[in-house]
Structures are given as structure tokens and as C-alpha cells.
Amino acid sequence: MTKAKKMTPSFFEEINDETSSGVAYKNVNLKKKVISYFAHIGNATIAELSKELNLSVPKITSLVNSLILDGLVQDHGKVDSTGGRKPNVYGLAPNSGFFLGIDVKKNHINIGLTDLQKNLISDFDQFPYLLSNDEDSLQELCLIINNFIASLPVPKEKILGIGINLSGRINYAKGRNYNLFHFHEAPLSKVIESEVGIRVFLENDSRAMAYGEFCSGTVNDEKDVLFLNLDYGIGMGVILNNQLYYGKSGFSGEFGHIPIFQNDIICKCGKKGCLETEASGWALLDMFKQQLRDGATSMVTHKGIPIDDLLLEDIIEAAHNDDVLAIELIAKVGKRIGKGIALLINIFNPELVILGGLLSSTEEYLLLPIKSAINKYSLSLVNNDTQIKFSKLGEQAGVIGACLLVRHKLLDLDTSLNAKPPKNTSFVYA
Template identity: 35%
Template sequence: MLLENLNHLSVFKALYFNGPISCPEISKITGSSIPNVAKSLTELIKTGIVEEKGFAFSKGGRKPLIYALDPDQFYIISVATDQFITKIGLVNLNNDFIGEVESFEFNLSDKTATAANLVNKIKRFIARLTIDKVKICAIGVTIPGFVDTEKGISKSFFKEEYGRLRDYITESTGYPTFLDNDSSAIALAELKFGFGREIKEMMVLNVGWGIGLGMVVKGEIFRGFSGFAGEFSHIPLFKNDKICNCGKRGCLETEVSLILIKQQAEKAIAQGETTTIKPDKKGSVDISSVMTEAAKGDALAIKLISNAGYHIGRALAVLIHIMNPETIVLSGKGSEAGKLWFAPIQQALNELCIPVLLNDSNLVLSNLGVNAQLVGGAALVIEHIDQVILKKSNSNS
């Protein structure tokens, strides 16, 4: 396979994460000379992996040719699991989703949430695809909790059943699989396709059923010594004596999460508080409806998000003093509430942060949408495409 050539591989990655772009731009991204890049492009065009896309705009002089990957040369399966819902999508080399993203309930705390059941869902998704299955190059799986990306192990879920989750999925599906933490995957998506294209010191907040954190330091995902850096939810911020899921008391997650906002909304409605949030017949509230009604001005919904936002701001103040990030990006499911988070978070930051540090940190809303984790799962595969090639070469030898 041509991508076994390291120059070709670096060009391929540059086109996936930045294309369509010109030869000089690829040279700048990869650090390879223009003649070497041009040679790689010529050979990749011959195989159909790369296409010429016309000329770039130029204010003067010769217009450079623009190059892009052929989006249908091969595909990636991305699996994004949170505590309750799993999504599976097929991604092409344009980073576009092909067909509909499948979504299903998969409660990680339930006994039925086994690795075998997850694999069955993945295999059924693949079986329904109309594309040539040979063109599926790999699977990117992202899940909450402690994930050892090097060994492919989840230390929070599936750990007793099959040991190395990554290897089990690989063996069961026949496709190379890569495993990462959900918040790290969202940070990777932001690094490659969002604000990270311009900003290299960035904290990406995954506001979800818990509050996750992906850290970008010097343009790379920062994982810490053991690979588990970013456990933002478990900052011991409160003296509330509440036991967290981690077993400790007073963690941020004991006071702030979409689960708690949902529960608080249900309790308020049950007590007769006036609101436009509509529960179902069992009194259960859809968290998306809370955020939707907050955007419409519902007082209860705004209060719940504001309270949570203030506590997030308190925790972010600690983070700013330690890491001094240029930008903090709000992402995850909670980003559906949009800029409603900004005022309460900023209030806490103004109260608690040293101004010289706070003035250098911007708070922004991700523009990647609710499928950021899926995008990150696909990016995870491309980041490790050399391993995919190696495994395929070994299997063919």
C-alpha cells in the first residue's frame, strides 16, 4: 500500500485534517520539502487516493493547484459511547457522515451493557451498510472513564469481562480498532477541525452526564504520566459529604452534571414549580428539553443551568491558575444550551481568578455540534493510520 511510505502518510494526514489545500501548504504542515510533497501527490493521484480540485485563488502570480482526498477510497466506523447513549457513524475521507448516525440506549451502569452487546451493535450497523465492506479501514471507539489508550483497556467499564476491550472488538469484527476516552476524543476533534487549528493551548470542556476535560498543550493532546489526565469531574470542590461515583466525597460531579440538572428539573416540577418544561407521563424530563426551554426564557431551566454554570466556573478557576490556557472551549451534549453557560461561568471566574490570568483566557462555544465525539473517534483512527497499515501488511504477508 502506498501509504507505507512515510512521506505519503504525512501528506495523507495533512489532506484529511486540512484539505483541500495546495502543495506549498502541505509542505508547511508536514515539514517536508515541496519536491517531496509533489512526488507524493503525483503517486497518490495515480492510485486514486488524491484528486486535483482546481486552482486556488491568487492575488497575483501563478495559481497553485488544490488537492484533496478521494472521499470514498475508504471509510471509518466511529463509535461514541456516553453513560446512557451510544452513537455509531460511518465517516468518509472528507470527514462527512455517510447515511444516518445510529443512536441507541446503552446504559453503562446496566448489566446488559456488555462488550459482547456493544460488538453486536457494531456488527449489525456494518451489516446494514451498502458500501463495500473492504473499504472500512478501522473502528474508533470512544467511551467515558479511565482509558489506557496504549493497551486498549477501559479501567472503568467492560474491564472484568474481556480485559483488553480494543483487542476484543478487533477480533470480533475483523477491523483494527482504537480506543480512547470520550473527552480526549472531543478535544482531538477540536484540535483538528475546530479552534485548535489556530490555538495550541486549549482546554476542552465536555459538558455531559458528567463534566469531562480534554487538554491541548503545545498543539497536542495532554494525557499526563499514566494517560489519565483531565478528570475534571473529580476535583474535590465541595464539603457536601455526597459520595461521588468515583467513591470519594465532594467532587464537582456531585453538584454539577446533566444528570443532576435533569433530576432537579423533575423534582421542581413534581413540587409544582411553574415551568414550560414538559415531563412525560412518568414524570421523566428530557435533558434536551431543559436546554431548549432555557433558550426560550423559561425561568426554572435558566436557574438550573446558571447554578451548574457557576460551579463549573469555580472549577475552571482552579484549572486556569494551574494551566493558564489561551482558550476554554465548551463542548459536549450540554453545549446545546449555547451561550447560556457563559454568564454564570464568567461570574465565577471574575470572582475567583487572578485578573492577569483570567484576561488571557477566552471562553468559547464549540462549533462542532453534538457529534464532536464521533468526529474525534474518526480522527483517532487517522492519527493511528500507520498502525492500520502495519496490521494489514502483516495479515497479507
């Protein structure tokens, strides 16, 4: 194939043109199919693409030629043939396109960049950040994203999309978060997009973490998986029969707001008795502070941190250093979480429950009381086939999940998870 001067819009421009229709719309979707084939299957000849995508050889040739001009596809040369003229084989060009994943936590932001072939090619960076539901916090988020993009060794125009994970009730199709930064008339995704200049997709943090674990983490062949994000709050990502489950309005997974306790504690959602009121990072932090005020001793008091300034991270660090108070209270919270998980097991009968988030880093201090409560409160015939495992990706789960979800949504790849990426998919640093 010979390269000619590119007069039509590039693929990068086409996928961000939400007004395209007719022939242009059809062509960009056909290009997405070609890229999807290369991403999932690997390199191929024109004849192979024509057969697999059920398109004519001239049409495939035109599509591949256009993608070569955009720098997305590369001619890898001749392939061995049993006879006749040797055909050329084509595949994705290295460093042809990238996806940025932003995982927003309460006290920091995790950021990473993946390529079209799902490799994490940037350093996994963590930036200090205090999440607050106001305009200043939103502007700081945009500033951190812009500064990170400016520091990357890749051109900004090659970043095809940004995935941003936030807690709360998110409708990813509309780009709105109904708990955070919900003070603009325009969708939050469009507000951030106008600040950073790249297409933005919002996702619930727990759901993105679940997706990351499913594609490249703890999950092997399991089809029904629950991912629990045990952090300051409690979130859940649900995968049923290889399907990432969103629910009617995209708000599935509000595990932390199951009314499981008879108490008068007001939850952050405004209701009483939610699981989060007694079995979350917030609950653990409140109990720990109250114990210190009542005269209990802990190694954190020797650090000179005022009680009101303590963070969940301080308690976890104390537990890792054999602090008795921290270990006892984590066990108490673990038992309550386990009771909630028992309820989930009775309802879903899942193959696997994954424990992720900040609290999961306490490992056996949390796991043992959880298992004890599951055995006590769930039906033995139901829980016998349910595995309980910790997250394999840890802090990276959200970033990897965000990148993969943007990749699939933007390129119209198979989001049903039936075409699950192979487990040897590498997440390596450049």
C-alpha cells in the same frame, strides 16, 4: 506504471498484522509515509516524493506501484513541465480507505464515516442506546456497529479502523476502559474487534471531542486549549503547546473529580465533594427532581413524564422554552462550573476554553454565570487572555475526533498536532 498481479499482502492486511517485522515492517512504515505525504501535502511526482522522504527513486516507485495495486493511490496523469519528459503526478485515490467513528453517549450513539482525506462521507447518524455497564449493553453496541457497517455503500474491507469513544478512564495504548465493560480478561478493544472484524481503538470521549474541535472546529491558531465536555458528567480534553495531553497512564482530564466542595454527596467515582456532585448534568437533574417533589412548577410536569423518568434533555428543552425553574437551576450549576474553570485558568493560563457537551446547548443560560464566576474566582491578569467559546462541531465533535485519531494512529501520521490539518478541511456529506 503497469499493473501486475498482486502476490504479496495488501496494505490493508499489512497494517493490521501486528506480528510483522524486518523488511515487511519497514516497507509498511514507508508506505504509511507516502500516504501521510499525500494526505497532508497533496499530490506529488515520484521525484518530489523521493526528495521529501529521502528515499531513492526506485524505492519510491516500488512503494507507489504497490499502493496503486491496493487501490490507495491513483496516477493522475502528466504534470506540466518546463522542458523534457513530463512526469506523472500521484495522489490518494477517491474512496480508497475509510475510518469509522463511534461516539457513545448515555442515551444514544453517534456514528460517522470519514475517508483518508478527512471528509465525513456518511450521514451523521444517531442511534438510540442505553449505556449500561453489563454484557448486554456491550453486545448491543457491537450489534449497532455491525448493522451500520452493513448499511454502508463501501466494502467492509476498506474500513481501515474504528475509533470508539467512551467515558471514564481509558488507556488507549492498552485498549482498556477501567470504568465500563471491564469484565473480560482481554482488552475491551480486542473484545469489540473480535465481534466486528475491524481494528478497534478506544479513546476517552472528552479527549476525542477536544481533538475534533482542535483539528476542524472552534480552534484557530491557539496552541493551549482546554475542552470541557459538560454532559451528565464532566470531562476534559487538554491540548498544551499543540500536544494532545494524555498523562502518564492516559487518564488526564478528570476535571469532574476535583474535590472542590465540602459535602457528603457520594460521587459516581466513590469519593465525596467532587465537582460533579454539584455542578454536572447529574447534579442538575437531581436538583430539578427534588424541586418538583417539593412543589415547584415547571412545564415538564405538563408533559406527564414521571419525575423519576426525567432526563437531562427534558430540562434543557424546558430552558429553551423559557421555563423559569430550568433556567434558574442551570444558572446555579453554571456558577459552580465557572468556579471550577477559574481554577483551571489559574493553573493552565490557556488561550481558549471550549464548552461542549449536552449542557453547552443551553448557551447563554450557562455562559453568563460561568463568566461571572470566572471573573470572581480567577486572577484577572491570568484570565484576561483566555477566550471562552462554545463547541463549533457540537454532536459531531466526538465522531470527527475519533475518526481523525484512528487515522493518525493507524497510519502513524503526526499525532503531535504540529501538522494541524488546514482549516478548510471539509466535512461534507455524500
